[in-house]
Amino acid sequence: MTETASIVVPREAGAPRLLRQGRNAGRRPGAPRRTGVAYLFLAPFLVLFVVFVLAPAVFGLWISLTNWSPFRATQKFIGLQNYIDLFTPGSATSGDFWQSMLATLIFTLASVPFLLIIPLLIAVLLNQRIRAGSFFRGVFFAPYVLGVAVIGVIWKYLLDTQSGIVNHLLGMIGLSDNIPWTVDVPWVWVTLAGVTVWWTMGFNTVIILAGLKGISPDLYEAAALDGAGAVRQFFSVTLPGLRQVMTFVITITILASANMFGQSFLITKGGPGNTTRTAIMYIADQGLSQNNMAAASAMSYVLFAFLAIISIVNFRLQRERAEKSAS
Secondary structure, eight states, rough: OOOHHHEEEHHHHHHHHHHHHSSSTTTOOOOOHHHHHHHHHHHHHHHHHHIIIIIHHHHHHHHBBOOOOOOOOOOOOOTTTHHHTSSSSSSSTTHHHHHHHHHHHHHHHHHHHHHHHHHHHHHHTSSOOOHHHHHHHHHHHGGGSSSSHHHHHHHHHHTEEEETTHHHHHHHHSSSSSOTTTSTTTTHHHHHHOOOOOOOOHHHHHHHHHHHHHHHHHHHHHHHTTOOHHHIIIIIIHHHHHHHHHHHHHHHHHHHHHTTTHIIIIIITTOOOTTTHHHHHHHIIIIIIIHHHHHHHHHHHHHHHHHHHHHHHHHHHHHHHHHHHHH
């Protein structure tokens, strides 16, 4: 009995100690300290995120449920009335808001396809072994570093109907020299979409080009051995390899186009009439100029809901396509 106890007791007593050692074997002595340092470096961003994003979002949601006004001492809770007014024909905000949403939709449909196709083709060309490839990448990306105020002012003067250099150059080559680029439909949409594509396509080009660098050259060699030409390789290798990148590019491009403000504000001033007054322009006018902050907050959340649905549907469709191709 004495020998048995001398054997069993050390094993039972040592088992928890070995178990604790096994659990702590993968932990580094300085891991908690390093985690604390990581949170310390993240703290400034977290503070800015809470102060300038999270807190305003919560406050805006509360405002949309009241009759909030900066000139009123007390604010009355009215529930969903501001949202109901937006969906009630004949209300003070319904007609103008949905007209601005239509303008936003038109601009998105006019600009997004070009902001996807043109950067994709340029990225494919720049991905080839060509001379001065870095120079051309800089040329296409250069306009994106300019602010919207600079872009708007430059193109407003270039496209001016009376004294713009664009019409002057068109007249020199025998074309019409009085095209109303900024004052009449549909030319205002051509102007806004064209300027936006020229200005921002460099950003999408760089992202797609980075995605192309991640596609293995072996896939192209295998496709070439199977007899696939350049077009077949593009649709069978390039596009499938860019599926995740294109999902990201499509999403951010739609979101950016739906939030267009500066181009229309500076170039067309929302005209002719209110044809090019986008949703962001109308929301800003109601909230900042008309002091109708409650209704403006409700409009912003309705716009947010539409954009969130579009983003979710886009990601869901891309994921289903990826699953079908994988199977």
